[in-house]
Amino acid sequence: MAEIPVTQEEIMAVYPKVAETMADALGCDVEDIQPDVSLIEGLDAESIDFLDMVFRLERAFKVKIPRGKIVENARGDLPESEFEQNGIVTPQGLAQLKEYLSEVPAERFKTPMKVADIPRLFTPTTFCKLVVRAQKEAA
Amino acid sequence: MTDPHFAAYSFVDRIVEFEPGRRARGSFAIPRDVARFPAALAAEAVGQLAAWCAMDAIDFRGRPVAGLATETRFFGDARPGDTLELVADLHACDDEAVAYDGHASVGDKRIVELVDCLGPMLPVAEFDDPGALRARLALLRDGGAAPGRFAGVDDIAIDVVERVAGRELRARVDVPERAPFFGDHFPRRPVFPATLLLDTQIRLALDLAREAASGTGSPKAARVTHVKMRSFIVPSQRLDIDVKLGPAEAGLAKATMSAKTDERTVATARLEIAMEESTRA
DSSP: OOOOOOOHHHHHHHHHHHHHHHHHHHTSOGGGOOTTOOTTTTTOOOHHHHHHHHHHHHHHHTOOOOTTOHHHHHHTTSOHHHHEETTEEOHHHHHHHHHHTTTSOGGGOOSSOBGGGGGGGOOHHHHHHHHHHHHHHHO | OOOOTTTTTOOOOEEEEEETTTEEEEEEEOOTTSSOBOHHHHHHHHHHHHHHHHHHHTTTSEEEOOOEEEEEEEOOOBOTTOEEEEEEEEEEESSSEEEEEEEEEETTEEEEEEEEEEEEEEEGGGTSOHHHHHHHHHHHHTTOOOSOOOOOOOOOOOEEEEEETTTEEEEEEEOOSOOGGGGTSOSSSOOOOHHHHHHHHHHHHHHHHHHHTTTSBOOEEEEEEEEEEOSOOOTTOEEEEEEEEOOOBTTEEEEEEEEEETTEEEEEEEEEEEOOBOOOO
16 A cells, blocks of 8 residues: 655644643653654653554544554555564565654664564654544545 | 352443444442442443443454543442443444443442543453353343342552652552452453552542541542553552642642552552532531
8 A cells, every 4th residue: 555645744734733642641741742752762652652642643633543553554565574574674674664754763773673663663753644644544 | 269250350240232342231230248339340340341342342352451541530439239320332442442431320320430441452362261251241131140249349458658648648559469359350360450459549549638638528539530551460569659649729639640560650540539528517
């Protein structure tokens, strides 16, 4: 499935509400939410927080966000066997991942990268993109 | 000893309306001989009804566990001998999570309302026998199970280790190694129920509120928000519970509550307490 492109302008349009929603979910100040902060490394988010954020964003924006499918979406058209092997993202998969998570600074992509560690890359901007894509799909 | 399964911590004994993945209505007869039935257990009953509705919708591949409760409103405790009427409305349900609202009432009196709760789904077979769960649901829907098997839950022992009267406290709770509720919650993987933790935290917060009111009021839990369970609490685990109470404004005091184990936060919640004044002559 082709990835729906998202512009910086579209990201910034939803960013304030996304940041506010995330701050509420994580119990932190909205000032702590920076566009490129790693939600896990920088804000101590855990899996339950991701579920919480997705549900809050769905309510706030009245969209349906495919829960738990961020990694699947990141894979795009690449078959799973080419994206990862034995839990490690392949070089081809890593290139695909960097393209999908273009907002994440390059130095955060480790080599080798475990599939289980992909959520460590997610930032508030990642979730802005999810919201914008969901809005476009619903339109 | 009585088999604890579907008895020691099960609060639905009849289901009268059932749309898998969407809505359920049921009831639970609180045995007359239990010492008390706190509102947190009524909230548990609503959650369990939602769990039946969700598990059936995904063919018992997963079962929801306590995760998030955006808001739970308390209106009063149900009494032993009362019959709780339960409603669960699911607004999303799949293999990953169930999202629901619900409420419990006794007659015309609302006991508790749950708003925007979210339970992550985990593989059901890790926790319970899927076949036994299917058979139990069939029984609940076909006339109901025999009431009266719940024998009550002993209050969890609390050791308050630090206290600033009326403002904050730190308490230690040693989760028991064995307890009847572990045989039901859950038979294959015992987990300390989040609602028991919540009940314990609320009791501590109300103690602080009574101190803050200097004996002139009768504080009551009004609303708990932002309940988040970050990981399972297991038998024999030691919990450090922190409760901080803010000043009352317009008759309402707010408390933050957290539970940690080995310095890791496992549960958080915020509580609003109605600082009702005692009846005056």
